[in-house]
Amino acid sequence: SQQGEEDPQALSIQEGENATMNCSYKTSINNLQWYRQNSGRGLVHLILIRSNEREKHSGRLRVTLDTSKKSSSLLITASRAADTASYFCATDATSLNAGKSTFGDGTTLTVKP
């Protein structure tokens, strides 16, 4: 079974609104990463947050990590139609497991123009 679980499975918003996606995982981790995937193509890496970090920003993206609750959230502010995609969280258990990422089944985001 997958380590990470994204919530919600699907999200539909209007352009300009904020989108929040959540991810929960089961075991301790070294880091957590968020990826975007357009229409079954390759994954694009968005942000990596380490287990000793609580928040990271990249442009319109904000990621939080709560290791006590084994959860993370991805916030996309001022969404655009081009943000329409599937978003996945992935975890690496330890630094020695780098590259052996465990993915959830993703959140499908639709941004309506």
Add this chain to the structure above:
Amino acid sequence: DAGVTQSPTHLIKTRGQQVTLRCSPKSGHDTVSWYQQALGQGPQFIFQYYEEEERQRGNFPDRFSGHQFPNYSSELNVNALLLGDSALYLCASSSLDLTGGLQETQYFGPGTRLLVL
């Protein structure tokens, strides 16, 4: 600077056949990981190659095997194909430095979509 490339982009096989997928990592990367992504699901880790050897393996049967060449490119081989092997196969590259710390960011290729009939 070329990113991760994969070939072929699409492939159709029949049950029982064998298939070989290829991946060239991003320039400067020495580690290749392979993932299988079924429709509507997240990617699942198959295995990882580093220094031409399998370094880590996921929960996949021995029908799935791989190879890494001296130039760091990699192949994924699947024998005795089953209908359930139909999926998008993703290759990801990264750079591992086991002495000086790890660079964990992986860069994914566009994938090979395999259909088994």
